[in-house]
Amino acid sequence: MFIREKTTKNKATGTKYIKHQLVRSYREGDKVRQEIVMDLGRLEIDPKDYKKLAQILTMRLAGFESLFEGDLELKSIADKVLSSFSVTQTLRSDREVITKDAEFLNVNTSSLEASDIRRLGPELIASSFYDRLKIKEQLLRCGLSEKETAIAKAVICARLVAPSSDLETHRFLKEDSALYELVDQDLSNIGKDAIYEIADAIYEAKDSIEMALIKAENELYPTNKRLFLFDLTNAYFEGRTLGNDLAQYGHSKEKRFDCTLVSLALLVDDRGLPIYSHIYPGNQSEPETLGDVLSSISSHLRQGLFSEDLPTVIMDRGIATYDNIALIESYGLSYLVITRANAARHYLAELRQGKDTFLEIKNSSNESIYIKELGDGMGVEMDGKVGVAEVEVAEAGAEVEVAEAANESLGVDSIDAGLQVAGPQVAHPQANHSLGGESLGIDSMDTAPQVGGPQAKHSPSNEPQANHSNRAQPYASDSMDNKIKQILCISERRRDKEEAIARGMQTKFQSAFDKLADSVKRGQYSNATTVASRIGKLKQEHRSIARRYEIDAITGDDQKVKELVLTEKPKVKEAAETLYGAYVIETNRNDLEPEEIWKLYSHNTLKCSNEPF
Template sequence: SSEHAMPDWIRRTALGDILQEDFSELADEALYRNLDRLHPNREAIERALAEKEKTLFNLDDTVYLYDLTSTYFEGQATANPQAKRGYSRDKRPDCKQVVVGLVVDRDGFPKAHEIFDGNTQDRRSLDQMLDALEKRTGKKLGATVIVDRGMAFEENLEQIRKRQLHYLVAGRQSERNQWLEELENDDGWEQVHRTPSPRNPFQKKTRVEIKRQQKGDIVYLLCRSEGREEKDRAIREKQETKLLADLHRLQQRVAKGRLKKENKIQRAIGRLLERYPRVARYYELSYDAVQKNLSWNELTDKKATAKKLDGSYVLKTDRQDLTAGEIWRTYILLTRVEDAFRDIKSPLMERPIFHHLQNRTQTHIFLCVLAYHLLAAIEHRFLQAGVHSSWGTIRDQLRTHQVISIVLPEDHQGRVLTIRKATTPEPEHRQIYATLGITAEVMRPLKSWQVSAGSDEKNSKS
């Protein structure tokens, strides 16, 4: 996806032979100009693609999955007003970034994407994203929108309801705490039947239990996960260790007089609370300005409650027609967006961004989304054929089908013949091409004559 590296990459491939195009003079400036031409047509292309894919693959349009990621810049990007510092999912808080929102359907096909300022909070993006989705796909009354807890605020749920859509979200921690008694009660739970992914048949799935509850028009699904319990505990312990280490360092700075002004001390405390929000709530911090002493107390009751809730989470929806198992399996589809972001960032290589202009940044990301459309279509076609291969596996298998050059000795006229031809496809290559509905004969042999030095005859190709 790097426009700067694209000319060199193309010349190292057989793309010119296959397409019978001469890319020897291709330069990155031409690609940059094409970005500028493409920019005003992004929405129309995305809308047409969504409609075409729905028809071509008979896609379901009753469930939409929405999530956000960020992608960072190399350089200051001063000419891009959207480039700002914010929460970095790439763990690059030192770099400016933009936030990318993506909606996919239950089969993983992109439906709409939007690019937000780099400091955009998750909860502030949903309304604009729903507008974009409606522009790309039209009104889909009764469809279900799935988002994670970062957007599960009441104002966002109200926006979903106003559009006559349904929602399925992960409840926020405050809501989970309200269900502590039911989460601890071992009655009424059912185990989710989880099968390993066909791509990883030997994967061991951890135990997940669910319990359906209803309050008024809202259905809550209480969930307990063994795998998540271990993860929650490990994250909390790691964060707590870091918080306490930073508190001790701050305490020493205050005690030794390296940090004297109370307002600066309070700001330092505030930064620690922001840095470790998951565990800072279990401690009460205080600063004695007279004694110049920073101290803290562990809130044992809060911490004990957190331990009890390890591995548990709550889903909520206004879909009263769904069973407990259907709610859980539908929400788990949200991993399709995470998979999409993982593919867009690597192997489609969206990041880092070297463009300085806003329109080129937006079109660069759009090209990565276009590439993901193709990736999703390829994997879906294989899935329809009963082959559970990822794009990475398919690409690696095709690496051995190559184009070679055969150079024959000079003839009696002093000419050298070069033949460019594809190697004979192996059975696995033929299976891939057949699944995609394309011929295994990727190109016809190309002959070129080169006249040795001193001859007046011209080079020729056939």
């Protein structure tokens, strides 16, 4: 069947009318005849679609659905035609004739097979932006050939669509993706070596490519807002990495401590677009990388790539050391960070006042966040001695070590060791070392620079050190012209997460203590020195939770330890629980309000999947 357009004319008025008919051809003897199956009225569709509509109507009349039913416009027309018009004459052989004209075949669907299926959707988007950023033109300027630029486009888009290794990218391009059809060169026969080689060629031109991309991005997405987020991550190798100087063992963020790593430093703007990148050895210290980034920003500023407003650098707490903050300000830049040490612990008084004294705002998930700007008079007040408030703070935080009282002795009754012998006591030259733990550095693994508050650590003579600060200090020095703003924040979701972590640590600590206590009760450990050593090891392995408890060793007349008793420190527990979900954001952007500061940090860190809750 087919659709025929027919024109008629009104003899009186001369007006022409157009209508359409569904017509079928049939053979009668040696002649081919045509008959009108139905009138369709006037169709307002592209003549190219007449054939599709005719097939839909033919199948409908035969009691079936056509493959073209997916075209909603044609389906709608067919529905209207079949409901509004009647068949003009009885079909000569009715259903059998129509079925014969449709040429139906019986097919065993289980025998159908599909081959060489390729994905294309995400690849089209990646290819479109690749072309809009004019990456090919930049690669040609860097000396790559036409074929190399084609391979580069395929590899870059493949890495964007399905991030993986060079070897897996080669397999993806050969077997899964239609990217080879989106380039202007025949790449169907390239081997995996070409994938490895193009990555090296692109990396050699990295600096000029990054510069060109910044210019192209500014043309496509102009903005006067300049916020830069800087962070580091690492990737691990599963091979032997022989001869690779960058492959080093370090702290794997994916917990693959058995593999060598490389570190990647990345600076992006507020839109998530990259500004600078650099590959470092896997054991690279995070704080030491900031100098290279600031040098790159300075170079971009000199070339006029950014607006007149100087950028604000947003950093993770792992990079935000005193020296780095001073370095940022020496470049005349602003900064915004979550303080590196747990500065919130210095504001227990503010946290204990309750959420009613905070400003409530909502995050992107409509969850409540409570914020308060910290003034100069807030924080832990010090009088030259180790006070109760600081004890609670230091014991609750995992970063600072202080004695519980300034006049306590560190013999067998050592608070540091957490071992108090209730009964006849045994003195010995090794008492401080075997029981104390902290005297030997057993509990001094927190080597990160302390930021944002008073500190008191043990001297070799175990006397408390004098503190020169009477409040939690910001990163910047008091001599700087810009006033430093600190925002105390409370997140309910973060609180729930930290509570869950603490419960897990509590369970592990309790299990380890019960095991040690059972060994003492059975007489496996009874010597005071040995028991003290075991307690020191227990406190070292579970330090953040162990600070909340006293461990008493009960001895008998024979001066042997008979029993261990675990006693909770209520004040320390209360202080720790008060700190759940709390953190401090610091900035030298004096023009921003507290809510703006929080949103600025959270909005930009979320773009890099590093949500601060």
